[in-house]
Amino acid sequence: MSTLLVHNISLLATFDDQESEIVNGALFIRDGFIEQVGSTSELPNTADEVLNLEDHVVLPGLINTHHHFYQTLTRAVPAAQDANLFNWLVTLYPIWARMQPEDIYISTITALAELALSGCTTASDHLYIFPNGSRLDDQIQAGLDIGLRLHASRGSMSRGESQGGLPPDSVVEDEDFILKDSQRLVEQYHDPNPGSMTQVVLAPCSPFSITGDLMMASASLAREYGVQLHTHLAETEDEEQFCIELFGHRPVAYMEQVNWIGSDVWFAHSVHVNEDEIDQYARTGCGVAHCPSSNMRLASGIAPILKMLTSGVKVGLGVDGSASNDSSHMLGEVRQAMLLSRMGASLEGASLSSDDACPMMSARQALKIATRGSAAVLGRDDIGSLEVGKCGDFFAVNIEQLNFSGALHDPLAALVFCAPASADFTVVGGKFIVKEGHLQTVDLQPHIEKHNDRAMRLLN
């Protein structure tokens, strides 16, 4: 039995159903789960460990629903800096093909460290390339070593160039092997229980790198084991054209054809979806991982996120891979989501000055996407808000710093409007992952040197 009391919190934003924001708030966590939430005066004044968070805002840990950790090794690659999705991929596939098994562990530590330092407590990763004996097991180990909750995807590519796909044949895998390895990983690592640290997801990469047979077989396998399904969908106009030419359907209709519609499925991007497709997502429970920085970086377009929210679609936030962002800063991504949504509204010709319900995403809406929304997308009801019975996952930011000077009329909104800050504390299940701005679980400096060496080797 161990207890953690966090009290004197300047502002505790719970993101519960009432959207309660408690001034001088407190949390009491026992064995990883929240036992009490309220004002400091209402809660006990002692525990095994006590943290005084005067001058801090506390929020539920942010939840990242889409990433490719391995891409931290290929950030800002010159030849891929100014390319759209298909050209970017064709430039990077041969570089990624040189990865060694150790690269998976090292790049995962880098990405999870950045995420933890920006307020993230749960992350999903989409690993779909396994060159030279690389394994998902190394990523899962890195997740446990850092101490963030990880939804690790066994991704895959099976449709190479010779079959009309985009990736070179050298990076695709045999479909029987993909399915066998997926089953092994689910049996070995997937934990569906409340407070789970590791879940496994089946995640064929995209319509243009996978056969319909593998899509269908992955869906059957995932449903047999009760694990989630994830893929990229409707990211670019090129992809839409590819699907119409090859399958005779738009991307979402193709998903229906291969049994990929349901509440156990979430799609990264969904930039190019029409109103019928949005309704279909809402009716069937399909989730969306919104990745605003990546959509801007690759000039993919603007996802209609406010329309999705109004229609009742589950929307979460994702930083996407580090070769198309090129950052894993979750709080920064919340800001991008808010700003990009407003840009979308202005392009649609909305009258931003009218008194009508203005189609502007608010700071609180953007934060809700990254907490409650992301939890729903990952199929979890034990994270995403600070309420009794939920996981003791939160982050805290000191508001007495330059970034927020002059913005303390609304410290919660300031976290989104002002320059993205680092987390001073990040706690997962009552355990400190970041304390006073420092990562507790990994010695970062030697790690960064090792990570840079591996990145250099890949490019040279």
Ligand SMILES: [Zn+2]
């Ligand atoms: Zn992606």
